[in-house]
Amino acid sequence: MAKVEKKTIKASEMNPKFKYEISKMHGGEKLMRCFQCGTCTSDCPIARFSDTYRPRQIIRMAQLGLKDRVLKSDTLWLCASCFTCTDRCPQDVEVASVIRVLRNLAAENGVVPQVFKEQCSSILESGYAYKIPELRLKKRESSGLPPLPKGNAESLCKTLNGVGFLKHVEKKGG
Numbered sequence: 001m002a003k004v005e006k007k008t009i010k011a012s013e014m015n016p017k018f019k020y021e022i023s024k025m026h027g028g029e030k031l032m033r034c035f036q037c038g039t040c041t042s043d044c045p046i047a048r049f050s051d052t053y054r055p056r057q058i059i060r061m062a063q064l065g066l067k068d069r070v071l072k073s074d075t076l077w078l079c080a081s082c083f084t085c086t087d088r089c090p091q092d093v094e095v096a097s098v099i100r101v102l103r104n105l106a107a108e109n110g111v112v113p114q115v116f117k118e119q120c121s122s123i124l125e126s127g128y129a130y131k132i133p134e135l136r137l138k139k140r141e142s143s144g145l146p147p148l149p150k151g152n153a154e155s156l157c158k159t160l161n162g163v164g165f166l167k168h169v170e171k172k173g174g
């Protein structure tokens, strides 16, 4: 089993205003209630299969104001948004929503993993998150299956533009 990398925290990394910034956002209001019991991590289906993904740790980094560290963390993007952590937290911390808030902040800062940028390009091109290989389409046809419905890329593009998503994805740094 791979070891979780432990980096020393420097006082200069801590931004004391960060927790207030998050607490003002929808879903982040109860961040400061977390008393680090670890229930979210122990019930998280992703943490079960990952050596590095720990929602409790993400919440603590946010509380401590480790803004750069948490926003640049790849693990932030592993959350499946299943809300198990939110349902189980004894302090009513909306863990999944805090993670969503952090992802939005990361995207605003241009930090979006390449894999999601590629998915986004594919959606904008075809309406599908993944490019479906020609071979698979032929296989469908030869198996007597109907053609796949056409994705509505134009409407998706309008929606993503409307919520300001595209300009964040286009930023460099992710």
Ligand code: SF4
Pocket (backbone or CB within 6 Å): 033, 034, 035, 036, 037, 038, 039, 040, 041, 055, 056, 059, 088, 089, 090, 091, 092, 093, 095
């Ligand atoms: S379950 Fe709630 S209180 Fe416990 S560590 Fe997670 S967020 Fe904090």
Ligand code: SF4
Pocket (backbone or CB within 6 Å): 040, 043, 044, 045, 046, 047, 055, 078, 079, 080, 081, 082, 083, 084, 085, 086, 095, 096, 099
């Ligand atoms: S919402 Fe994310 S952090 Fe919470 S239990 Fe599900 S995968 Fe884990």
